[in-house]
Amino acid sequence: xxxxxxxxxxxxxxxxxxxxxxxxxxxxxxxxxxxxxxxxxxxxxxxxxxxxxxxxxxxxxxxxxxxxxxxxxxxxxxxxxxxxxxxxxxxxxxxxxxxxxxxxxxxxxxxxxxxxxxxxxxxxxxxxxxxxxxxxxxxxxxxxxxxxxxxxxxxxxxxxxxxxxxxxxxxxxxxxxxxxxxxxxxxxxxxxxxxxxxxxxxxxxxxxxxxxxxxxxxxxxxxxxxxxxxxxxxxxxxxxxxxxxxxxxxxxxxxxxxxxxxxxxxxxxxxxxxxxxxxxxxxxxxxxxxxxxxxxxxxxxxxxxxxxxxxxxxxxxxxxxxxxxxxxxxxxxxxxxxxxxxxxxxxxxxxxxxxxxxxxxxxxxxxxxxxxxxxxxxxxxxxxxxxxxxxxxxxxxxxxxxxxxxxxxxxxxxxxxxxxxxxx
Amino acid sequence: xxxxxxxxxxxxxxxxxxxxxxxxxxxxxxxxxxxxxxxxxxxxxxxxxxxxxxxxxxxxxxxxxxxxxxxxxxxxxxxxxxxxxxxxxxxxxxxxxxxxxxxxxxxxxxxxxxxxxxxxxxxxxxxxxxxxxxxxxxxxxxxxxxxxxxxxxxxxxxxxxxxxxxxxxxxxxxxxxxxxxxxxxxxxxxxxxxxxxxxxxxxxxxxxxxxxxxxxxxxxxxxxxxxxxxxxxxxxxxxxxxxxxxxxxxxxxxxxxxxxxxxxxxxxxxxxxxxxxxxxxxxxxxxxxxxxxxxxxxxxxx
Numbered sequence: 250x251x252x253x254x255x256x257x258x259x260x261x262x263x264x265x266x267x268x269x270x271x272x273x274x275x276x277x278x279x280x281x282x283x284x285x286x287x288x289x290x291x292x293x294x295x296x297x298x299x300x301x302x303x304x305x306x307x308x309x310x311x312x313x314x315x316x317x318x319x320x321x322x323x324x325x326x327x328x329x330x331x332x333x334x335x336x337x338x339x340x341x342x343x344x345x346x347x348x349x350x351x352x353x354x355x356x357x358x359x360x361x362x363x364x365x366x367x368x369x370x371x372x373x374x375x376x377x378x379x380x381x382x383x384x385x386x387x388x389x390x391x392x393x394x395x396x397x398x399x400x401x402x403x404x405x406x407x408x409x410x411x412x413x414x415x416x417x418x419x420x421x422x423x424x425x426x427x428x429x430x431x432x433x434x435x436x437x438x439x440x441x442x443x444x445x446x447x448x449x450x451x452x453x454x455x456x457x458x459x460x461x462x463x464x465x466x467x468x469x470x471x472x473x474x475x476x477x478x479x480x481x482x483x484x485x486x487x488x489x490x491x492x493x494x495x496x497x498x499x500x501x502x503x504x505x506x507x508x509x510x511x512x513x514x515x516x517x518x519x520x521x522x523x524x525x526x527x528x529x530x531x532x533x534x535x536x537x538x539x540x541x542x543x544x545x546x547x548x549x550x551x552x553x554x555x556x557x558x559x560x561x562x563x564x565x566x567x568x569x570x571x572x573x574x575x576x577x578x579x580x581x582x583x584x585x586x587x588x589x590x591x592x593x594x595x596x597x598x599x600x601x602x603x604x605x606x607x608x609x610x611x612x613x614x615x616x617x618x619x620x621x622x623x624x625x626x627x628x629x630x631x632x633x634x635x636x637x638x639x640x641x642x643x644x645x646x647x648x649x650x651x652x653x654x655x656x657x658x659x660x661x662x663x664x665x666x667x668x669x670x671x672x673x
Numbered sequence: 674x675x676x677x678x679x680x681x682x683x684x685x686x687x688x689x690x691x692x693x694x695x696x697x698x699x700x701x702x703x704x705x706x707x708x709x710x711x712x713x714x715x716x717x718x719x720x721x722x723x724x725x726x727x728x729x730x731x732x733x734x735x736x737x738x739x740x741x742x743x744x745x746x747x748x749x750x751x752x753x754x755x756x757x758x759x760x761x762x763x764x765x766x767x768x769x770x771x772x773x774x775x776x777x778x779x780x781x782x783x784x785x786x787x788x789x790x791x792x793x794x795x796x797x798x799x800x801x802x803x804x805x806x807x808x809x810x811x812x813x814x815x816x817x818x819x820x821x822x823x824x825x826x827x828x829x830x831x832x833x834x835x836x837x838x839x840x841x842x843x844x845x846x847x848x849x850x851x852x853x854x855x856x857x858x859x860x861x862x863x864x865x866x867x868x869x870x871x872x873x874x875x876x877x878x879x880x881x882x883x884x885x886x887x888x889x890x891x892x893x894x895x896x897x898x899x900x901x902x903x904x905x906x907x908x909x910x911x912x913x914x915x916x917x918x919x920x921x922x923x924x925x926x927x928x929x930x931x932x933x934x935x936x937x938x939x940x941x942x943x944x945x946x947x948x949x950x951x952x953x954x955x956x957x958x959x960x961x962x963x964x965x966x967x968x969x970x971x972x973x974x975x
Contacts, residue, residue, distance in 0.1 A: 507808075507828075525735075525763040525781055530853060532783065532810045533828050563853060563871045566897035566916055598719060598963065599945075632938040635709050635716045635965035642938065656937070666939065 279316055287313030290321070303370040310369050317341075318368065335360030338368075350418035352425050356388075357417040364388075365416070385410045392466065399467035405437070406466050413465070434459045448472065450487050451494040462544040475545035482544045489513075490543070510537045517593070524594035530563070531593050540592070557584035567647050574648020579613075581647060588613075589646065610640040631667040700922040700931030701973045702957055704941035705748050708732065708967040711741050712753035720960040720967055722766030722901075724775070725950040730958055732967055733764040733777065740767055740775065740792070745956065750969070756792030766813060766948065770820040770837070778811050785811050785824065787839065798822070800841035805829050817859040825857040825867070832857060832865060832878075848876050848885040860904040860925070868902045868912065875902070875910065875927060889927035896921050896932075905951040913949050913959070918942070920949055920959065933970075934959070943968060 309317035386393035405412035440455030542553040561568035580588035603609040611618035630636040718736025730743040744751040762781030773790030787795040810828035820837035830847040852871025863880030876885040897917035908925035918936025945963035
């Protein structure tokens with residue numbers, strides 16, 4: 250019994266010791282000759298020898314432990330790696346993506362470390378492939394273009410993305426930010442400085458979310474406001490919507506949101522409320538802010554998100570249908586929901602912005618208005634005497650699992666719905 | 674004897690097991706007929722809502738700004754008389770109380786019309802003591818067995834409860850973190866049910882309760898975008914899946930019992946349905962809006 254206990258103890262402590270040692274430091278697993286280590290490998294892999302002269306060398310490479318990552322004999326993984334490419338780095342760098350992270354860089358989550366790091370050696374710190382923003386802009390090309398082209402630049406962005414973002418994961422904030430907004434911004438911007446108050450018309454916005462109005466990556470507007478600014482904000486007439494700065498609660502709105510918006514946009518609101526079909530969220534107490542942001546936005550019409558994302562918040566099933574569709578309908582793919590739908594109200598079914606579906610589709614597909622299967626008010630749908638034939642008699646505008654957005658796997662199956670004589 | 678009896682019981686249990694195991698598939702809808710026109714042959718247009726009893730079907734023929742009243746008994750449809758009043762703009766739903774009075778939410782006017790059974794206009798529901806009455810936006814209306822009126826006010830995020838005379842009794846706030854409430858109904862127990870289209874969840878408030886809590890989890894695995902619901906005499910709930918083109922049946926406790934119908938244009942199919950009504954005989958009427966017709970099915974359920 251005592252012997253068994255000792256064996257178990259020995260096994261457990263050996264296992265603990267094994268687990269505590271970095272993978273690359275597991276001594277002589279392959280029974281190499283004394284002093285051999287990486288020297289044997291470098292005999293053939295002379296390119297690695299050259300890399301060793303670079304200023305930043307990966308520790309296992311530096312100490313000649315090629316077997317820390319590679320299996321010298323056989324492997325099921327590329328480059329004869331000792332484990333899956335997406336997992337091998339995490340054998341040593343265990344905590345690089347904390348399990349409780351609020352946001353994680355996609356490449357880090359997927360274990361594509363080599364997208365940013367050279368596993369052997371590099372001229373840049375942390376074995377990075379490129380230095381500074383050049384590395385990030387290699388993937389984030391749109392951002393690179395915007396940052397380079399804007400008139401008013403944000404200094405920390407110029408100096409390096411990692412001033413605000415963590416490259417692997419952020420335990421405390423979204424978008425890989427090092428801290429939540431506004432605490433992150435307050436690291437540089439003194440909210441108690443007189444200029445801060447004067448720029449914000451004396452309103453106590455020190456703890457507001459700066460990125461509701463300001464574009465942190467730079468902008469073409471003074472004050473780095475987003476490109477589309479609500480006119481009262483632009484003309485610094487905050488008091489048009491908010492209580493005065495001397496009131497007890499200066500940020501409070503003068504009226505409930507819908508009524509407040511209506512006080513300027515009354516023509517549009519009255520017009521919408523008089524239509525047969527209302528987009529119901531429009532007429533609710535917080536209605537306008539379901540889709541719009543009140544101060545500034547990078548989207549047109551002060552939308553609070555790109556249209557596909559915005560509409561998809563409620564109509565996720567419709568957006569998913571498009572995503573799964575074999576044929577993509579261009580306006581939806583491009584997030585132009587308003588190409589067909591009126592966002593507030595309409596007299597037409599499905600909030601279409603034209604009475605005739607044929608004319609609506611024809612505004613892009615002009616040729617098919619007159620050179621296609623008979624469609625229009627003169628042609629009754631053989632399947633339903635109360636319907637006339639139109640584009641939606643055969644297609645679903647948000648897509649189907651079948652080509653050309655038809656609701657059946659084959660064209661034959663579609664046609665024999667009406668042309669039963671051809672059914673085989 | 675005991676051994677024989679035990680054996681028989683075991684056999685019965687074994688036979689009963691599949692029935693209970695496949696209970697979720699027990700909801701069946703058999704197509705009966707389609708309503709295309711009124712009594713003068715005028716086509717129905719964009720029917721939005723329905724009310725029904727054992728022998729009556731009322732259709733809100735929204736596209737023609739009118740209601741239609743049909744007789745329906747033993748699978749025979751008769752009539753189709755028009756109710757059209759000047760106060761009616763775009764009637765998108767209709768509900769009926771025990772006396773035959775009609776309550777019609779109007780999408781164009783954002784008000785609810787109260788009509789007599791013969792179609793005579795009585796009033797727009799406007800309870801005097803209702804807080805924030807000027808901004809009420811009625812998305813739906815429901816009636817209980819005692820003819821109390823329940824209004825789904827999406828502007829203020831509340832259910833407004835009126836007594837049968839239309840006088841304000843009380844209000845219940847919508848639950849926190851709801852997506853968008855599309856419909857309201859009251860079951861035979863007096864529980865108020867709310868349908869959240871965005872989250873695909875039904876909330877319930879037991880009779881006399883002042884709060885709503887979820888009756889179901891998200892039902893997105895059974896439906897795409899639910900927009901309307903009704904209950905039958907047993908308390909089963911029927912939910913209209915508009916973009917998916919189907920009716921989902923749930924038990925009194927919100928458990929899934931089955932899904933029927935199919936998206937399409939053919940005789941027994943539906944295309945963007947918007948309302949459902951089930952009468953005491955188990956006849957199920959579906960407002961087949963984008964097909965401009967009303968579909969009638971008989972139902973079988975556990």
